[in-house]
Amino acid sequence: xxVTGTWRTYEGSNLSPALASALNKFVEQGYHGTxxxxxxxxxxxxxxxxxxxxxxxQALLVGIMDxxxxxxxxxxxSAEAGAGxxxxxxxxxxxxxxxxxxxxRRDVAFVCSTEIRSLDPTNRAAYIAKRxxxxxxxxxxxxxxxxxxxxxxxxxxxxxRAVTTMCVxxxxxxxxxxxxxxxxxxAVYLDIARRTVGAATGGQA
Amino acid sequence: xxVTGTWRTYEGSNLSPALASALNKFVEQGYHGTxxxxxxxxxxxxxxxxxxxxxxxQALLVGIMDxxxxxxxxxxxSAEAGAGxxxxxxxxxxxxxxxxxxxxRRDVAFVCSTEIRSLDPTNRAAYIAKRxxxxxxxxxxxxxxxxxxxxxxxxxxxxxRAVTTMCVxxxxxxxxxxxxxxxxxxAVYLDIARRTVGAATGGQA
Amino acid sequence: xxVTGTWRTYEGSNLSPALASALNKFVEQGYHGTxxxxxxxxxxxxxxxxxxxxxxxQALLVGIMDxxxxxxxxxxxSAEAGAGxxxxxxxxxxxxxxxxxxxxRRDVAFVCSTEIRSLDPTNRAAYIAKRxxxxxxxxxxxxxxxxxxxxxxxxxxxxxRAVTTMCVxxxxxxxxxxxxxxxxxxAVYLDIARRTVGAATGGQA
Amino acid sequence: xxVTGTWRTYEGSNLSPALASALNKFVEQGYHGTxxxxxxxxxxxxxxxxxxxxxxxQALLVGIMDxxxxxxxxxxxSAEAGAGxxxxxxxxxxxxxxxxxxxxRRDVAFVCSTEIRSLDPTNRAAYIAKRxxxxxxxxxxxxxxxxxxxxxxxxxxxxxRAVTTMCVxxxxxxxxxxxxxxxxxxAVYLDIARRTVGAATGGQA
DNA sequence: TATGAATGAGCCTTCATTCAT
DNA sequence: TATGAATGAAGGCTCATTCAT
Numbered sequence: 038x039x040v041t042g043t044w045r046t047y048e049g050s051n052l053s054p055a056l057a058s059a060l061n062k063f064v065e066q067g068y069h070g071t072x073x074x075x076x077x078x079x080x081x082x083x084x085x086x087x088x089x090x091x092x093x094x095q096a097l098l099v100g101i102m103d104x105x106x107x108x109x110x111x112x113x114x115s116a117e118a119g120a121g122x123x124x125x126x127x128x129x130x131x132x133x134x135x136x137x138x139x140x141x142r143r144d145v146a147f148v149c150s151t152e153i154r155s156l157d158p159t160n161r162a163a164y165i166a167k168r169x170x171x172x173x174x175x176x177x178x179x180x181x182x183x184x185x186x187x188x189x190x191x192x193x194x195x196x197x198r199a200v201t202t203m204c205v206x207x208x209x210x211x212x213x214x215x216x217x218x219x220x221x222x223x224a225v226y227l228d229i230a231r232r233t234v235g236a237a238t239g240g241q242a
Numbered sequence: 243x244x245v246t247g248t249w250r251t252y253e254g255s256n257l258s259p260a261l262a263s264a265l266n267k268f269v270e271q272g273y274h275g276t277x278x279x280x281x282x283x284x285x286x287x288x289x290x291x292x293x294x295x296x297x298x299x300q301a302l303l304v305g306i307m308d309x310x311x312x313x314x315x316x317x318x319x320s321a322e323a324g325a326g327x328x329x330x331x332x333x334x335x336x337x338x339x340x341x342x343x344x345x346x347r348r349d350v351a352f353v354c355s356t357e358i359r360s361l362d363p364t365n366r367a368a369y370i371a372k373r374x375x376x377x378x379x380x381x382x383x384x385x386x387x388x389x390x391x392x393x394x395x396x397x398x399x400x401x402x403r404a405v406t407t408m409c410v411x412x413x414x415x416x417x418x419x420x421x422x423x424x425x426x427x428x429a430v431y432l433d434i435a436r437r438t439v440g441a442a443t444g445g446q447a
Numbered sequence: 448x449x450v451t452g453t454w455r456t457y458e459g460s461n462l463s464p465a466l467a468s469a470l471n472k473f474v475e476q477g478y479h480g481t482x483x484x485x486x487x488x489x490x491x492x493x494x495x496x497x498x499x500x501x502x503x504x505q506a507l508l509v510g511i512m513d514x515x516x517x518x519x520x521x522x523x524x525s526a527e528a529g530a531g532x533x534x535x536x537x538x539x540x541x542x543x544x545x546x547x548x549x550x551x552r553r554d555v556a557f558v559c560s561t562e563i564r565s566l567d568p569t570n571r572a573a574y575i576a577k578r579x580x581x582x583x584x585x586x587x588x589x590x591x592x593x594x595x596x597x598x599x600x601x602x603x604x605x606x607x608r609a610v611t612t613m614c615v616x617x618x619x620x621x622x623x624x625x626x627x628x629x630x631x632x633x634a635v636y637l638d639i640a641r642r643t644v645g646a647a648t649g650g651q652a
Numbered sequence: 653x654x655v656t657g658t659w660r661t662y663e664g665s666n667l668s669p670a671l672a673s674a675l676n677k678f679v680e681q682g683y684h685g686t687x688x689x690x691x692x693x694x695x696x697x698x699x700x701x702x703x704x705x706x707x708x709x710q711a712l713l714v715g716i717m718d719x720x721x722x723x724x725x726x727x728x729x730s731a732e733a734g735a736g737x738x739x740x741x742x743x744x745x746x747x748x749x750x751x752x753x754x755x756x757r758r759d760v761a762f763v764c765s766t767e768i769r770s771l772d773p774t775n776r777a778a779y780i781a782k783r784x785x786x787x788x789x790x791x792x793x794x795x796x797x798x799x800x801x802x803x804x805x806x807x808x809x810x811x812x813r814a815v816t817t818m819c820v821x822x823x824x825x826x827x828x829x830x831x832x833x834x835x836x837x838x839a840v841y842l843d844i845a846r847r848t849v850g851a852a853t854g855g856q857a
Numbered sequence: 858t859a860t861g862a863a864t865g866a867g868c869c870t871t872c873a874t875t876c877a878t
Numbered sequence: 879t880a881t882g883a884a885t886g887a888a889g890g891c892t893c894a895t896t897c898a899t
Contacts, residue, residue: 290871295883478682484872701864
């Protein structure tokens with residue numbers, strides 16, 4: 038519950054104009070539904086101008102998805118590192134990091150869950166490796182918690198994945214102008230996540 | 243738990259060859275990443291032969307998604323109707339129906355969660371209406387459970403959505419040749435789902 | 448000026464449903480802009496049903512254009528034959544026949560002037576031969592009139608063609624619900640045609 | 653008769669290669685009978701190369717027909733403006749302008765009279781407005797002539813249209829290697845046109 | 858650096874036509 | 879006789895990408 042750590046702080050994403058434009062279009066129309074021309078137009082570039090910065094449409098997708106996964110991994114690791122050593126604290130921190138990321142990097146996260154199959158085989162393998170690394174990070178915490186008795190679930194791996202699924206799903210429906218502020222959403226989902234792994238739900242019932 | 247009903251029984255889906263082929267390709271490559279030629283080839287048809295049965299590529303997508311949502315709604319309603327009147331029984335039945343559907347109609351369900359944006363505006367609105375209806379069905383059960391005191395959660399609507407998200411997510415990763423049989427998966431996720439809404443977890447710690 | 452002769456009488460054209468439908472579509476969209484399916488639909492036939500009556504789309508065009516030219520030739524010849532032997536009377540009769548045809552067979556005549564290039568080379572040659580025959584019929588009358596002194600023009604062939612052009616052009620703009628009745632239009636254009644070849648204009652000036 | 657003016661001078665039309673190729677094909681095969689591939693080939697371009705210059709096949713047709721009508725209107729107005737104020741002189745000038753245009757811009761003029769129905773509704777309306785403007789220009793001259801007594805016809809509007817029809821029709825049959833030189837044809841048709849409106853036929857009979 | 862112009866390949870769709878039933 | 883189903887070829891158009899300037 039310590040409030041330190043830059044992993045909680047989000048500023049406007051620092052994507053280049055080209056990547057930002059590609060992101061916008063991919064969110065709305067998908068990778069295959071978006072043309073290079075649309076991306077260039079959205080970036081205020083000519084088509085060859087766009088190719089000056091990125092060698093292919095695929096490179097734009099990779100640029101978005103890799104940066105996203107790197108940022109998520111960094112924030113999650115930083116969150117866990119900044120938390121105490123108890124599985125409960127580490128779980129809370131990582132889940133909060135996951136939630137904040139999927140709230141504040143909604144578009145990028147949506148493209149990541151949506152366009153994996155649009156990656157070339159090589160790029161896909163690399164991306165999936167990172168994603169699995171992220172999942173294993175949470176898996177380890179849940180396993181620690183069960184082992185040490187602070188979590189109580191007969192199927193920790195499944196529970197861990199369910200938690201990830203819920204958090205990732207936030208990117209699909211969360212709207213900044215919706216009924217929940219980011220911190221409210223974090224509170225709600227943290228509660229749900231704790232229940233999922235059989236943790237003590239922070240002071241509540 | 244022993245209520246029988248056809249909503250538990252799955253046979254090979256009765257999609258026409260054209261729809262079946264479209265489904266296969268959409269799963270692998272997405273709607274915009276799939277060409278009509280590929281669909282026709284997969285169905286053993288010439289391109290005009292395909293158009294003899296469906297007027298457009300979009301109609302194929304609608305055919306898949308509408309049939310899917312109709313089947314899910316029917317199975318879910320049938321499951322709830324066949325359960326007792328207690329929120330717990332209804333919750334279990336509907337969650338099981340959701341899970342079985344996303345296990346046995348994995349491809350169709352995956353396309354449904356993935357290609358909503360590929361629907362034309364009109365078709366999209368119609369589809370979303372059905373999807374919301376499905377969500378409301380579970381929302382009502384959870385609300386009933388909280389009201390009657392058998393469920394215990396301070397944010398029933400969010401919990402209900404989280405449950406749906408988890409169940410729908412199953413279609414993304416479940417593999418028939420994986421470690422979990424359908425009934426095992428149902429048992430695991432039913433436990434997780436009950437925890438999410440604060441229900442008594444069926445006799446299990 | 449004798450009012451006898453069936454060449455003045457027009458009843459609904461006796462085109463078969465298939466030809467009538469083809470005619471309608473060709474008028475609105477042109478030959479190449481019309482599909483066999485549209486023609487079949489307009490005729491209340493299935494596509495193979497249409498092919499039962501006509502072996503090809505081209506045959507429909509030929510059916511329309513040949514029937515049209517045959518009817519025009521027949522009416523024009525009959526008009527000339529029924530007129531006196533004087534060039535003036537023959538001229539008047541033939542021009543009236545031309546005008547009435549282009550008024551009452553407007554659609555068919557429009558397609559004839561419009562779709563010559565859509566005919567296959569063989570069919571085109573045959574059609575043009577008939578059209579030239581029609582033109583020569585008027586040319587001969589004008590030549591006779593000039594020779595016998597009742598017409599006065601230094602360029603009879605050009606005048607004859609100009610007359611034909613004007614009469615044929617009527618099909619392009621005449622509307623039954625327009626300001627001119629058929630007989631009024633005949634009167635007006637007969638006057639203009641006589642002036643063109645330098646004939647005495649029936650009692651006027 | 654000796655009024656000079658650029659409206660009499662014709663040089664090779666300055667259509668772009670794409671428009672020139674489209675024009676050639678449209679003349680031979682009609683709009684709907686011509687494929688974009690043929691147009692591109694005729695222009696020495698690839699298909700996308702063609703689309704780089706024109707956004708659609710329809711735009712090519714509009715490009716041809718609009719430029720044509722604009723040129724005709726400009727030449728006709730310039731002809732009338734350069735003539736004296738007498739209806740006779742203005743009539744002669746405008747008719748000559750019409751004839752020269754339909755001789756020297758034969759193809760373009762032919763497509764204009766032939767492909768109106770191939771224009772999209774909006775484009776068609778715009779084109780017809782210009783065409784009507786052209787017709788009204790001649791109508792006004794003929795009306796003036798009748799009013800001032802130099803023309804003698806009981807149906808000036810019909811005569812005016814007949815004159816236009818004849819002149820426009822020239823594009824259908826005139827061949828540069830035929831028996832009539834442009835100036836000969838102008839002389840012949842000017843004579844015929846004057847007769848049509850009951851004008852004094854320039855010194856002839 | 859940035860762009861106007863270009864392209865081979867491919868897109869979704871429709872064509873005129875055929876044939877088993 | 880009439881039709882449901884089918885097809886090779888082609889339709890208009892756009893794709894990601896390149897290159898001379």
